[in-house]
Structures are given as C-alpha cells and as structure tokens.
Amino acid sequence: xxxxxxxxxxxxxxxxxxxxxxxxxxxxxxxxxxxxxxxxxxxxxxxxxxxxxxxxxxxxxxxxxxxxxxxxxxxxxxxxxxxxxxxxxxxxxxxxxxxxxxxxxxxxxxxxxx
Amino acid sequence: xxxxxxxxxxxxxxxxxxxxxxxxxxxxxxxxxxxxxxxxxxxxxxxxxxxxxxxxxxxxxxxxxxxxxxxxxxxxxxxxxxxxxxxxxxxxxxxxxxxxxxxxxxxxxxxxxxx
Numbered sequence: 194x195x196x197x198x199x200x201x202x203x204x205x206x207x208x209x210x211x212x213x214x215x216x217x218x219x220x221x222x223x224x225x226x227x228x229x230x231x232x233x234x235x236x237x238x239x240x241x242x243x244x245x246x247x248x249x250x251x252x253x254x255x256x257x258x259x260x261x262x263x264x265x266x267x268x269x270x271x272x273x274x275x276x277x278x279x280x281x282x283x284x285x286x287x288x289x290x291x292x293x294x295x296x297x298x299x300x301x302x303x304x305x306x307x
Numbered sequence: 308x309x310x311x312x313x314x315x316x317x318x319x320x321x322x323x324x325x326x327x328x329x330x331x332x333x334x335x336x337x338x339x340x341x342x343x344x345x346x347x348x349x350x351x352x353x354x355x356x357x358x359x360x361x362x363x364x365x366x367x368x369x370x371x372x373x374x375x376x377x378x379x380x381x382x383x384x385x386x387x388x389x390x391x392x393x394x395x396x397x398x399x400x401x402x403x404x405x406x407x408x409x410x411x412x413x414x415x416x417x418x419x420x421x422x
Binding site for chain 1: 339348349356400402413414415418
C-alpha cells in the first residue's frame with residue numbers, strides 16, 4: 194500500500210517570506226516516483242516536479258526547491274521569496290512499484306498575503 | 308509536456324439526467340486514462356483506470372453502473388455520470404499516460420453541479 198501525508202492543511206505567509214511544504218510518504222517498493230502539483234483556484238493541476246527513488250539530489254528551479262530525504266521518507270517543497278501568485282493548493286503525490294495511478298496527499302492550502 | 312484536453316470545463320445539469328465528460332490526449336496516444344474526483348477542499352481520489360479497448364477498473368466504493376467509462380480509442384476516454392444527483396456535484400479530472408512512461412498528464416478538470 195502507498196500513502197502520502199501532508200500534515201499542513203493550511204499555511205499563510207506574508208509576501209517575500211520563505212515557506213516549506215511538508216510531504217511524508219509510505220511505500221514498500223524500492224522503485225517509486227514522487228511528484229508535486231500546484232492547483233490554483235481555477236482547478237487545473239500544474240505539474241511542478243517528478244523525482245525517482247534513486248535520485249536523492251535536491252533540485253532548485255527558480256524560487257522553488259525540493260528536498261528529498263529517503264532516510265525520513267520525506268519530499269519537502271520550499272518556495273523562497275513567496276509571491277501572491279503562489280497562493281494555491283499544493284499536492285504531493287506518489288506512484289510506486291508497478292502501480293500506474295498516483296496516490297495524492299490531502300493537499301496544503303498556501304495563502305500568500307500582500 | 309503532452310496536452311490533455313477535458314470538456315466541458317463546467318456543466319450544470321438537473322437531478323436525474325446524465326452528463327458526459329470527455330478526455331482527449333491531443334498529441335499522444337494514451338494507453339491508460341485515469342478518472343479522479345475531488346470534493347471541495349479535499350484531495351483527488353481515483354475513481355477508475357481505463358485501458359483502451361477494455362473495461363475500466365473501478366476503485367472500491369465507486370459504482371460502475373453510475374459512472375460509465377468508455378475508452379474506445381487511444382486518444383479519447385469518456386466518463387458518463389448517469390442519473391446524476393446533487394451529491395455527485397464535484398470536480399472531475401482525468402489524466403492520461405503512455406504505457407511504460409512514468410508521467411501522466413492531467414486535463415483541466417470539469418466542475419459538475421447537479422441541481
């Protein structure tokens with residue numbers, strides 16, 4: 194069985210602050226993929242990143258960075274210098290082993306205040 | 308990335324009627340398509356997985372006679388909500404992938420309101 198936990202239901206920050214969204218996953222498979230998606234109020238899912246279980250290198254893309262720690266089964270997402278446009282629901286997701294579908298966490302509602 | 312188009316984006320229907328939602332892969336052939344449902348302020352829950360030319364596999368608790376899924380071609384899957392009721396009001400979103408690929412691409416979603 195696979196499971197994704199996003200313990201933070203809602204986070205509110207003031208513009209320009211840094212914010213980290215937590216994601217903890219569970220799987221018995223050694224091969225798996227982790228994802229982050231952004232869902233703005235319009236509803237569509239915007240793909241942010243995919244990571245496979247064999248690549249623990251952290252990644253930075255502009256203001257976004259991801260910290261993958263297999264030892265703690267975590268895949269955290271940090272936004273530096275947050276902006277109002279970052280306000281959205283962020284989902285962490287897992288696809289493991291031979292499973293074809295994604296298992297989503299419950300999501301974190303991020304609100305960036307001006 | 309590949310494009311998945313979902314139509315309509317919004318639909319309002321009367322209780323008891325049926326509504327069809329289309330999911331098309333525009334620039335690739337999708338061997339597998341997934342249908343998710345998302346209630347307000349909740350996560351995406353997988354409803355069913357369909358492979359082209361075969362019957363869909365439904366998740367536990369999802370009524371296959373109520374949510375009819377057809378994946379007749381490699382570029383089109385449809386979800387028909389039959390005899391819709393207000394509790395079926397939700398955001399439905401599809402995703403599509405090619406066999407062997409790790410990535411699945413999402414449609415824009417359909418917001419269904421049953422009145």
